[in-house]
Amino acid sequence: MIGSQLPPIIKDDVDAMLFSGASYKDVQERLAEDGVTLSQEAIRRYYHSQILPARLARQNKTAEELNKISVDGVDEATMRAIRSAALDLAASPSCDPKALSILVNLILKAEQLEQDKRRLKMLEAKAAQADAARQVTQSTLTPEERDARMRSIFGC
Numbered sequence: 037m038i039g040s041q042l043p044p045i046i047k048d049d050v051d052a053m054l055f056s057g058a059s060y061k062d063v064q065e066r067l068a069e070d071g072v073t074l075s076q077e078a079i080r081r082y083y084h085s086q087i088l089p090a091r092l093a094r095q096n097k098t099a100e101e102l103n104k105i106s107v108d109g110v111d112e113a114t115m116r117a118i119r120s121a122a123l124d125l126a127a128s129p130s131c132d133p134k135a136l137s138i139l140v141n142l143i144l145k146a147e148q149l150e151q152d153k154r155r156l157k158m159l160e161a162k163a164a165q166a167d168a169a170r171q172v173t174q175s176t177l178t179p180e181e182r183d184a185r186m187r188s189i190f191g192c
Contacts, residue, residue: 046070050079054087057130095134115146165189 042050046067053063060076060083067074122139125131172185186192 041074042067042072046072050082051087054079054083055091095132110146115143118142118146 049066050063053066058066060079063079064074064076118139122136122143125136125139168189169186172182172189175182177185
């Protein structure tokens with residue numbers, strides 16, 4: 037196992053390379069610079085037994101933290117920053133699909149919230165018109181006055 041065979045400083049370099057998405061060949065070449073000979077298969081086994089679980093745990097923790105974020109009350113500048121971060125991440129060669137998915141879901145959640153606010157505002161306006169129309173129909177106005185008020189309420 038790599039962890040027990042390497043000095044801590046070299047192991048830290050290998051871990052950093054693997055966390056950043058370096059190929060097994062690149063790691064093998066880096067180790068060769070320090071006189072360490074390991075097969076790519078040994079590096080792969082180390083990655084899958086040590087690095088990948090740690091990477092997934094880190095991603096899951098990040099996902100949990102991001103999912104706790106409420107987009108209610110997030111200002112437009114923050115949303116622009118989130119959109120920009122999502123675009124930067126998508127363009128990155130070491131793009132983490134899970135992190136990108138979380139950012140996109142935050143954006144979609146915020147847009148849905150904004151649509152819900154607009155829909156609520158429209159429904160409130162319609163309800164106010166209906167209340168005003170009900171008052172006109174129950175009033176003692178003449179038919180001509182009722183028609184005029186109804187046109188002014190509904191903008192006809």
